Amino acid sequence: MTQEISPRDRLSLQLAEAVAEALRVDLASRERVLLVVSGGSTPVPFLRALAETPLPWSRVDVTLADERWVAESDDDSNARLIREHLLRSQARQANFVALTNAADTPEEGEAEVAGRVAALAWPASAVVLGMGGDGHTASLFPDSRELELALSTAEPVVAVSTPSQPQARISLSADRLHQSSRHFLHITGDAKRDVLGKAMTGDDMRALPIRAFLAAPLGIYWAP
């Protein structure tokens, strides 16, 4: 009797297959490739499935769409999430580039992080976005004072402060997140499905920042 796999776990396996194929295709013609992933809780089964995929991972750069400005030892660190769930098994040789440094604030650390991000193998082979219930993606939050900047700047990263979030954050800008051959959105549950549906029926990116990624091909990976 084969054990039933949940729709969300099946979705994670399918997304891992799609991302692995994107990397495989680009690795056939490029020495190095780049994968940009999101933090939060949704990606964990996807990251763990991707980590089991045989690839020349030493030729793969991995970075984050955004990060909380906390130590990697902090439970809220997205870098900690990547190190725990992706940089293991087959993918342990991947080159992970974090978005924080020793600066006290993302504003102080922004320039150094920007240089590190800009030096990666752009355009990315894949950007995997998540989405919050407020329609944010990466750290492009509707209530962030820096949202307009993050949606318009050509700079690779933006330090953001958001009343709705407990920590200061740094985010790849919308412009930089657009610099990818493929984009995926990984969300689950009816509430996020409804937010995405609302985002698709309007164009005000400040209200629902995910809208910044609905004008180009987007692989939507959703499960109930």
Ligand SMILES: O=C(O)[C@H](O)[C@@H](O)[C@H](O)[C@H](O)COP(=O)(O)O
């Ligand atoms: O740092 C983060 O929190 C993520 O990058 C963020 O953009 C995430 O994708 C959404 O907040 C959804 O998070 P969940 O998957 O936990 O709902």
